[in-house]
Amino acid sequence: MKFVSIVMGSKSDYEVMKSCSQTLETFGVKFEMIVSSAHRSPARTAEYVQSAENKGAQVFIAAAGMAAHLAGVLSSKTVKPIIGVPMSASALGGIDALLSTVQMPAGMPVATVAIGKAGAINSAYLAMQILALNDEELAAKLKEDRVTKAKNVEKDSLEIETIIAI
Incomplete structure (x- = not known):
């Protein structure tokens, strides 16, 4: 089964990221959504990526705020496309997460969308555009x-x- 994996760094990201899952549902695209932190549960995150790939994940969406290393960690564990959604979780309004998500080293790409809800929705559309290459x-x-x-x-x-x- 092919699907999109949505990984959130914190449960508090769900209120924004449900826009992503709702967008995927509208188009009948299968997805799974979990909470796993790059910093607080790195082993769980690494194990999840392998498990999700084995189950058929084709694209990963990573939502995280502040230091926002989640998308980069996912990128280090798979060659599947990664889409980062910076979350507004600090006094900096998400700018810190945006910079952390977009500034990846060469060879470890993360497609980065807007901060917050617009980014959550656009991450779903971008994931679907990737899937649509073969659908x-x-x-x-x-x-x-x-x-x-x-x-x-x-x-x-x-x-x-x-x-x-x-």
Whole structure:
């Protein structure tokens, strides 16, 4: 079974990352979600990556705040794509997590998305785009989603133009 693995560094990340899982559910993409910390449970994290790969994980999404080393640790344990979601968990508003996630050494790539909810949703879309490289049905769903989004923008524009014309 092919699926997306969502790993959160802390239970507190769930409120943001449920947007990721809900997005995947909307498209019928299978996923599993766990809490495992790069710092507090490094052995669990390493063991999980191997287990998830053996079960069919194709893409890993790592959500972490502050030092945010989770995505880097996942990257060191697999050659599957890693998407990092920086979380706003400190007085720095997530900038610390963003920099920790995006500044990976050469050869240990982590695709990094925006801080917080927008990043959680975009991580789901990016994971699906990766999966869609070998899944024409998912690719078609993603294309239809883009068409729907474009129509919604046109509809919103017409509503505003109508209000302004009055």
